[in-house]
Amino acid sequence: MNKYGKLIDYAINDNDVKIKFEKQDVSIKIIKSDIINFFVPFFRNERNSKAVENLKKYTIKFEVEKSNDFLKIKTEKLIIDIFDNFLVNIYDIEGNILCADYKGEYKPFKRRSGDFSLAEAEGHNINSENEYKVYVSKKMEDNMYFYGLGEKTGHLNKKSYHYVNWNTDNPSPHGETFDRLYKSIPFLISIKDTTAFGIFFDNHFKTYFDMGHDNKEYYYFAADDGNLDYYFIYGPEVKKVVEGYTKLTGTVPLPQLWTLGYQQCRWSYENDERLMEIANNFRERGIPCDTLYLDIDYMDGYRVFTWDKNKFKDPSGLLKRLRDMGFKVVTIIDPGVKVDTEYNIYKDGLENGYFAKDNEGITYRNEVWPGTSVFPDFLNSNVRKWWAKNQKIMMDNGVSGIWNDMNEPASFNGPLPDDVMFDNDGIPVMHKEAHNVYAHFMDKATYEGIKCETGKRPFIVTRACYSGTQKYSTVWTGDNVSTWEHLRMSIPMLMNLGLSGFGFCGTDVGGFGHDASAELLQRWVQVGAFTPLFRNHSAMGTRDQEPWAFDELTEEINKKYIKLRYKLIPYLYDLMWNMSKNGAPVIRPLLFNYQNDKNTYEINDEFMCGDNILVAPVVEQGKKARMVYLPSGDNWIDYWTKEEFKGGSYIIKETPIDICPIYIKAGSVIATSEEQNYIGEKVYEKMIFEVFLGNKESKSRYYHYLDDGESFKYQIGEYNAYKIKVSVDDNVEIKVKTLEKGYNDKLREMEFRIHNLNNKKVIINGQNEKISDNNIITINL
Numbered sequence: 001m002n003k004y005g006k007l008i009d010y011a012i013n014d015n016d017v018k019i020k021f022e023k024q025d026v027s028i029k030i031i032k033s034d035i036i037n038f039f040v041p042f043f044r045n046e047r048n049s050k051a052v053e054n055l056k057k058y059t060i061k062f063e064v065e066k067s068n069d070f071l072k073i074k075t076e077k078l079i080i081d082i083f084d085n086f087l088v089n090i091y092d093i094e095g096n097i098l099c100a101d102y103k104g105e106y107k108p109f110k111r112r113s114g115d116f117s118l119a120e121a122e123g124h125n126i127n128s129e130n131e132y133k134v135y136v137s138k139k140m141e142d143n144m145y146f147y148g149l150g151e152k153t154g155h156l157n158k159k160s161y162h163y164v165n166w167n168t169d170n171p172s173p174h175g176e177t178f179d180r181l182y183k184s185i186p187f188l189i190s191i192k193d194t195t196a197f198g199i200f201f202d203n204h205f206k207t208y209f210d211m212g213h214d215n216k217e218y219y220y221f222a223a224d225d226g227n228l229d230y231y232f233i234y235g236p237e238v239k240k241v242v243e244g245y246t247k248l249t250g251t252v253p254l255p256q257l258w259t260l261g262y263q264q265c266r267w268s269y270e271n272d273e274r275l276m277e278i279a280n281n282f283r284e285r286g287i288p289c290d291t292l293y294l295d296i297d298y299m300d301g302y303r304v305f306t307w308d309k310n311k312f313k314d315p316s317g318l319l320k321r322l323r324d325m326g327f328k329v330v331t332i333i334d335p336g337v338k339v340d341t342e343y344n345i346y347k348d349g350l351e352n353g354y355f356a357k358d359n360e361g362i363t364y365r366n367e368v369w370p371g372t373s374v375f376p377d378f379l380n381s382n383v384r385k386w387w388a389k390n391q392k393i394m395m396d397n398g399v400s401g402i403w404n405d406m407n408e409p410a411s412f413n414g415p416l417p418d419d420v421m422f423d424n425d426g427i428p429v430m431h432k433e434a435h436n437v438y439a440h441f442m443d444k445a446t447y448e449g450i451k452c453e454t455g456k457r458p459f460i461v462t463r464a465c466y467s468g469t470q471k472y473s474t475v476w477t478g479d480n481v482s483t484w485e486h487l488r489m490s491i492p493m494l495m496n497l498g499l500s501g502f503g504f505c506g507t508d509v510g511g512f513g514h515d516a517s518a519e520l521l522q523r524w525v526q527v528g529a530f531t532p533l534f535r536n537h538s539a540m541g542t543r544d545q546e547p548w549a550f551d552e553l554t555e556e557i558n559k560k561y562i563k564l565r566y567k568l569i570p571y572l573y574d575l576m577w578n579m580s581k582n583g584a585p586v587i588r589p590l591l592f593n594y595q596n597d598k599n600t601y602e603i604n605d606e607f608m609c610g611d612n613i614l615v616a617p618v619v620e621q622g623k624k625a626r627m628v629y630l631p632s633g634d635n636w637i638d639y640w641t642k643e644e645f646k647g648g649s650y651i652i653k654e655t656p657i658d659i660c661p662i663y664i665k666a667g668s669v670i671a672t673s674e675e676q677n678y679i680g681e682k683v684y685e686k687m688i689f690e691v692f693l694g695n696k697e698s699k700s701r702y703y704h705y706l707d708d709g710e711s712f713k714y715q716i717g718e719y720n721a722y723k724i725k726v727s728v729d730d731n732v733e734i735k736v737k738t739l740e741k742g743y744n745d746k747l748r749e750m751e752f753r754i755h756n757l758n759n760k761k762v763i764i765n766g767q768n769e770k771i772s773d774n775n776i777i778t779i780n781l
Contacts, residue, residue: 003042004086010071015060017073019082026086030060031231033075035244038088040228042134047229049202050437051249051468078234090197090232098197099190099232102137102218109214132222134203136230140218144192145601146211147238147589150185150500151477153178156492156589157602158188162213166206167436167464169410173481173513174489182408182464182478184436185500186221189241194596196235198245203229204436204466226433238592239584242499246583250471252504254580256457257709258328258679259401259474260572261290262562263535264546265330265508268297271311272318278546279327283677287547287559288566290678292322293403293537294331302370303338305345305393319398326678328400330461335378335407335442338370345390349376354383356431359419366411375409375416378441379424379434387442388449395450401459402446404473407439408464439464440472447472456710461533467501474504474533482511482542487524488619492604494531498585499592504576506533515543518550519621519657522557526660527617529561530609532572532586557658569679570671570687570704575610577705586610594631597648603629612668613639616653616661625654628661635666635694642755644695666694669702669724672753680709686749686778693728693756701725707743717742731761736779752777 005022012018017028029037039047063074073080078098079091087101146158154161154176165184174181186201188209201207205226211219221230233244264282269275275292282289300306307315319329337346337355349355350363355374358364365372377383394402409416420431443462450458460473469475477493480486490507497505509528510516516524516538525547528534538545547558575586585592588608590600606616606629614636616628630636632648639662645651653661664670670690676682687704707719721740727733734752754762754775762769762777769777 002085004084006084007071007082010064010066012064015057015062017064019071019086021084021086024086028073028080028082030062030073030075031055031248032058032244033060033062034077034234034240035248036073036075036078036080036090036232038228038230038232040086042228043226048227049229050204050440050466051202053250053468053471055248078232092195092234092236096195098192098195098234099199100139102139102220104217106135106137106220107215107217132208133225134223134228135220136222136228137218137220140212140216141192144190144219146219147189147191148185148187148198148496148500149209150183150187150502151181151475151493151497153181153489153493155602156495156604158209158496159211160213160216162208162210164206164208165436167408167439169406169408169463169478171479171513173483173486174478175485176489183466183475185465185467185497185502187245187467187500188221189238189499191238191591191595191601194236194598196238196241196595198231198233198235198241200231200233200245200248200467201229202231202467203227205433206436224432238499238595239582242501242584242592243582246470246501249468249501251580251583252470252474252502252576254457254576254714255474255504256459257569257573258290259459260532260569260576261534261679262288262565263291263293263330263533264289265293265535265537266295266545267538267540268295269293270297272313275318276321279322279325281546281548283325285548285555285559286677287555288562288677290326291328291330291401291535293535294329296332296334296369298331301338302334302368303340303343303345304333304336305390307397315397323398326681329398330401330403330459331394331399332403332405333394333446334369334405335375335409335438336366336368336370336373336411337376339365339372339374340370346374349374349386352382352386354380354386356416357421358417359421361421364416364420366416367413368406368411376442377422378438378445379422379429381425384441384445384448387445388452391446391449392453395453401461402450404439404442404446404460404462407442407462408435409438437466440466440469443469443473455712457712465502470501470504474506475502476505476533476535477507479512479539480508482514482516482520482538482545484520484619484621486511487520487527488605491527491607491617491619492589494587495589495607498588501583503579503583503585503587504532505587506531506535508535508537510536510538510545512537513539513542516545517621518554521545521550522554522657523618523660525558525561527615527619529565529568529660530587530607530613530615532576534565553657560658561660563675566676566679567672568670569673571610571613573709574671574703574705578703590614590629590631594633597632599629599648600631612665612670614663614665616663618655618660623655625652626661627651628653628663630663635696636663637666637692637694637756638662639664644756664692666692666696667698667700667726667728668692669700669726671702671704683746685746686751687747688751688753689724690753690755691726691732691734693726693732693754693758693760695756695758697729699725699727703739706745706747714743719743720745728760731763732757734762734764736765748781750779750781752779
């Protein structure tokens with residue numbers, strides 16, 4: 001039964017086109033010439049976005065014309081035709097169809113008839129036809145590819161997959177059959193004929209995305225309840241789609257510099273002696289490390305914002321000793337608050353009515369780590385302010401970051417019922433609506449509390465989230481397992497997280513559950529060295545997984561790649577600066593930079609680290625060589641051998657256990673650092689750039705960024721920015737230009753380490769430069 005009927009009339013109100021159908025009024029809002037919002041108030045009259053905040057208003061030129069059959073809206077970049085029954089076709093400005101509503105019937109795949117009860121009782125997922133309250137289907141075409149949706153399992157290209165957005169803590173080993181995990185990011189990117197667009201379905205009830213799994217004739221997105229509220233975001237480049245999406249939902253803010261260092265975690269470092277033992281091992285063995293984590297056992301009976309004084313006798317003193325050694329400490333915080341009348345957090349929250357309630361208005365209880373627990377109502381701004389103030393407890397003890405876990409929210413005595421009630425500042429909200437944004441608001445409260453207390457850029461790691469949480473927190477992919485399958489699957493998961501706005505992301509390096517093998521850790525750290533969040537984490541009951549926990553070879557390989565990570569910190573910080581402006585992720589699929597090369601569309605086991613570094617890790621046990629695809633349009637230089645290869649080709653790279661294939665785009669400039677045990681250990685007086693020259697003529701540019709690495713002063717101009725241009729023909733010409741000079745740094749020199757120079761002359765800012773025997777040139781600033 002159609003919910004709309006015939007198109008009757010329309011009216012224009014600013015950028016909003018109000019359309020009247022026989023049965024339902026709808027709104028089409030022109031956000032920008034290439035971003036269109038479609039809204040139908042099935043549930044509430046107003047848009048109720050938790051992801052889109054403080055949206056910038058643009059003055060947009062557009063035309064609206066109504067004929068007998070349809071309504072046409074035309075912007076500078078798009079044409080939108082709206083027909084009876086609210087069927088929508090979207091074209092580029094030349095009239096090429098980009099996205100068309102499916103005009104046929106909903107025809108999901110049907111299984112053969114039979115009694116499925118025994119199969120379901122055994123645990124098999126037997127899907128039945130769903131009746132969605134909100135549903136939009138689009139015409140599928142053979143040449144379509146799909147990406148995004150966050151951390152979903154499976155391959156990079158999501159065509160033929162079906163996923164559910166319902167934040168879920170499932171401790172079983174995650175495989176391709178998992179249709180839901182910890183995060184709900186209802187954002188999908190499609191490439192069709194090398195042209196890209198995105199769909200952001202801003203509905204935080206349980207939602208569904210089906211990319212031809214039910215029926216190859218269409219793909220759809222749907223929800224159990226709520227409004228129809230979705231954005232069409234035109235590229236035509238994938239990077240423009242990601243930029244448009246992050247303009248809506250927010251970009252990852254610039255982090256503190258130390259958060260890009262190596263991080264070590266375990267469930268659990270059970271007392272202060274054990275934590276100091278770990279710290280001393282890093283420093284004595286010369287393995288760089290910036291961050292140590294404390295899991296749930298540091299707390300007094302798992303009461304959040306407390307310390308077990310038997311295990312950690314003097315938290316402030318301990319954390320100061322670690323800080324003097326160059327370590328930051330991050331502590332876990334769960335949302336579940338222990339029911340204990342002698343416990344201040346519980347008493348305060350109960351007296352003020354800060355906890356979620358059942359449908360009779362009684363504080364709801366369930367079981368989590370502390371036993372019987374209650375759950376803060378993070379949808380309420382007063383509760384968030386209270387939670388934010390509680391961050392002071394941890395900051396006063398010297399904690400540098402907060403790790404928000406179990407915030408799906410997870411519970412041991414069955415999931416929270418759909419009718420548990422929350423108070424969204426006067427609007428009653430049931431759990432079925434609040435569930436997917438519960439962690440989002442917990443993270444927002446944590447961010448605001450740390451920022452207020454410290455004045456520094458907050459570092460928060462969250463397991464669950466919703467679209468837009470990237471404004472407040474970094475993420476990891478949750479409780480993975482120490483298997484080669486999970487190492488393989490982590491790469492497309494991270495690439496799709498990056499495409500979905502969460503460019504500051506990582507995995508538990510080595511795997512959380514089960515026991516890692518030496519070889520698995522050796523290969524996993526080679527991937528982790530290039531992921532934005534670089535954290536080794538393992539579970540209680542598993543074998544130790546620190547870099548030295550296996551053998552001398554494993555320790556040396558860990559040290560090699562952790563040191564490589566620290567060498568690349570300036571490059572990674574430049575990428576984070578860039579991401580904060582336009583959403584471009586650090587770790588990204590090859591297609592992000594090489595969309596015109598269709599060979600890149602389904603490569604699951606290679607990725608780009610920024611624009612200049614291609615990583616092709618080994619993700620199979622015992623593999624001593626692997627095939628690498630190098631995208632067309634550029635030449636590529638083997639990082640280890642400096643051999644140059646032509647793009648658009650497959651090569652075989654030998655991969656002894658200590659070698660991860662790494663290729664640098666010819667002509668690239670890479671900002672690097674000298675060796676250090678932790679970020680901030682040394683005061684550097686020179687910037688170091690490695691320049692990788694190719695054999696053919698080329699021109700490239702690189703932007704380098706500097707600030708104090710921790711405060712918000714950069715927002716008022718206290719930063720430096722440089723542009724470096726490299727031109728290669730008969731000679732090598734390098735031009736350095738200072739774009740901004742608002743930060744008073746200690747740097748006095750700029751050093752260029754040039755690879756594959758091949759006896760060419762080097763000219764820097766018009767001056768012929770003397771080249772050392774190892775092709776290093778130093779200039780004064």
